[in-house]
Amino acid sequence: MKNWKNSILLESILKALHTIASRYTSNRMADETIGSSIKTLENKYDFLKYVNIGGTKNILQNGFEVSVSPEINTVSPEQIGKAIEALIRMVYNDVRNEVGLYFITELKENAGEQITRMINNLNVDLDQVQLEQHYAFRRQKLKKQIQKMASTGQLDRKQPENLLGYSWDNVSSWRHEPGNKYCTLYDKQGKVIDRLNLDRIIQNHVEKLSEYIDADPREIEQETQLYENEYKLLEMMLERDMDTETAQHMLNISRNELNNMIKKLSEMEMLQYVSFDTIEITETGISYINKKDKDKEK
Secondary structure: OOOOOHHHHHHHHHHHHHHHHHHHOOHHHHHHHHHHHHHHHOOOOHHHHHEEEEEEOOHHHOOEEEEEOHHHHHOOHHHHHHHHHHHHHHHHHHHHHHHOOOHHHHHHHHHOHHHHHHHHHOOOOHHHHHHHHHHHHHHHHHHHHHHHHHHOOOOOOOOOOOOOOOOHHHOOEEEOOOOOOEEEEEOOOOOEEEEEEHHHHHHHHHHHHHOOOOOOHHHHHHOOOOOHHHHHHHHHHHHOOOOHHHHHHHHOOOHHHHHHHHHHHHHOOOEEEEEOOEEEEOHHHHHHHHHHHHHHHO
8 A cells, every 4th residue: 555645644634624524614614624623733733833724725726725844744653643533523523513423434435545544554543433423413412402401491300311322231341452542342232332542531530530639518519600611611512522622722721721620510510421531511511501591681
């Protein structure tokens, strides 16, 4: 198989992402989505400064204009793979309501077989990304149901439905292959019910335990006023599923600030962990948002 350079690979992926985004939104929005995603990720992957988005040309000039400096070819394949996966996730988060569930399928078709294989060789599991997007879509439907019940006063004091879609009782076995960062869970019929990213599980475990601070429950109960960014975070989580980079970008905050917000909202039972690396808004959080919206209307 042909050995693609980083610059050619990244340029091909960006063009494929733009093709999908512009098909469901507009050329201008696709330009802005990809451009803002690159700028946001530059803080973590500084080599993305070698990517230049020139805007959308006239159709007769072959459309989307992007150039990647050859200097990026010295970057390690591992880092390029991580940046590509982050870009794919961020662009999808911006256009998910329009593109639907088969974003990754379309990405593979537009990128082509060779580029898709090269991405997989960079340890980017596109099938895993698509599976996560399908689970996120299912959780989003459940959140909308809870929101509707909250707005009509139909919610009771019971716990919300299982946003994960399964419990440990449904897990019959699990398998992890050496060298792979994913652990696959199977049900009693041998079907895959989830694939967990071990890197994120370990990171979440260490961060949660190392940054834990004892809190007086009475003080937590007395905390009723959310800061503006915390309220915005709840609103965004009600509308969509996001990764940490997207949340930081939209709120213009650091990773530590985001972690502290999540910790506080979890203590107030407005957010909850539905897996080791996934957080969702709870019934309490949804009810809070609906109450605030009603108060604004008065």
